[in-house]
Amino acid sequence: MKIKIEEISDNPVINLVTDTIKKKKQAIVFTNTKRSAEKTAEDISKTIKTKDKKLIELSGKVLEVLSKPTKQCERLARCIKKGIAFHHAGLTEKQKELIEENFRKGIIKIICATPTLAYGVDLPAFRVIIRDLRRYSQRGLAYIPVLEYLQFSGRAGRPKFDNEGQSIIITASKAEKKKLKEKYIYGKPEDIYSKLSVEPVLRTYVLSLISSDFVNTREEIFSFFSKTFYANQFSDEYELKAKIEKMLHLLEKWEFVKSSKKEFISADKIEEETYKATQLGKRVSELYIDPLTAHNFIEALKKASKKKIVAFSLLQTISSTLEIRPLLRVKIKEYDKIEEAIARYGSYFLGREPSIYDPEYEDFLRSIKTTLFFQDWINEKDEEYLLENYDIRPGEIRAKIEIADWLLYAMEEICRIIKLQSIIKDIIKLRIRVKNGIREELIPLIKLKNIGRARARKLYFNEIKTIGDVIKVDLSKLTQILGKKTAIEIKKQVGQNFETEKTKEKKQTGLYEF
């Protein structure tokens, strides 16, 4: 199909977007990096002159999601004022919600997004503009799979509102146009391959099958895997068997499963060797962490019980797992800083420190940077600081923290089973700190509902340091610090009722909200 579009700039994306708005339609622009999504949104917004009250209001909301807005928040707010937004995993949940909601309402006209928006979120638009079909990978810039292209263009056309949807690819030349047409528009999507043979996956599933008593003998295990999609696809039975054998051996060595071979079997009974999960193995399987992670935790905890540890020790242990990946990237200028941290905290490490010549050294440095990020987070550094110093955005911070929380929980559980009581306390404390991004002294206050890191710090600063202090302090002072509504609510939580007549009334009519 051919459509004519007015050329107001030499940037085709801007021309297309302007045309879309003129038609009173909406568009999603897909780019290949977060930075590009932001830049594109900004470039577009600069060409737009509008002063919509709703947009200004929305822009304010977007800016207020954190106690102190980051540069990213400010940039987003500026774009939204013009009805343009960018959307990627670095935004906070609230910001993403606001953008999606207001795009559906038609208030936001254009979203510049990374692939996040093509998955999960149901957000159709009249026009989809795919600016980049190549993305950086290990082998340099590579074309994205056809499947992904289909995912992008699947966003085009709103079933109830439009009769058609447009998916437009931006190309640099005629030759490229022809090539991309062949590959993406007329081409077939790729085959799907099983990832079952990837070691962490295989480890997890072998343990899970044994732990749930779904299979117990070697034969049963082989037979199970031989019916999987993986076996179907590769049909290299020998290789698969060898891999499973290896996994069984490891699980046994790590004491997650026990083989009957080691037990006494009477002479007249030739029993087939069976596998059973140990108590530890069962729990590891329930926790759904990679058995290797669990094993590393156990080794680390054993070391930890024999020496002085600090938050860094445990944070570094969880930053060395596969689950926490991707690790923060160490930038060229940061090498010195990281090396310095290694020197400073070296004695607190619980794992092996690879030498500079080891291939995993690079990952080690990245794990240290990730650890330092966590450490700054629990020392109450704000989002702007973390963005500047670690290049990690609010949305990414949340995602990392959720995984860290889960891992620390798993660590705590393992600790119970292997009976290392002395460390459990440290883990529990750390978990609260990681979850909330607070120093240890705020732990008592954070237990109150509606009190997060910012308010807890405010209270502490005002000499209200414990629940007892909260009870003692009078309402007017608390109101000064937290505002009336929160102050009353907090007082209520510690058993003091200051409900005013007004709020009581509201409550009766069902309008009262916290």
Add this chain to the structure above:
DNA sequence: GGACGGTGAAACTTCAGGTTGCCTC
């Protein structure tokens, strides 16, 4: 003559994201 500002080219740096998993007030 030096501070300053503007400009553009060259050099440098960095590059998507996610699902499940657990417990709980």
Add this chain to the structure above:
DNA sequence: GAAGTTTCACCGTCC
């Protein structure tokens, strides 16, 4: 590999 950012050389201008 290329977009986006930073750095730097260069020039003109002003005081």
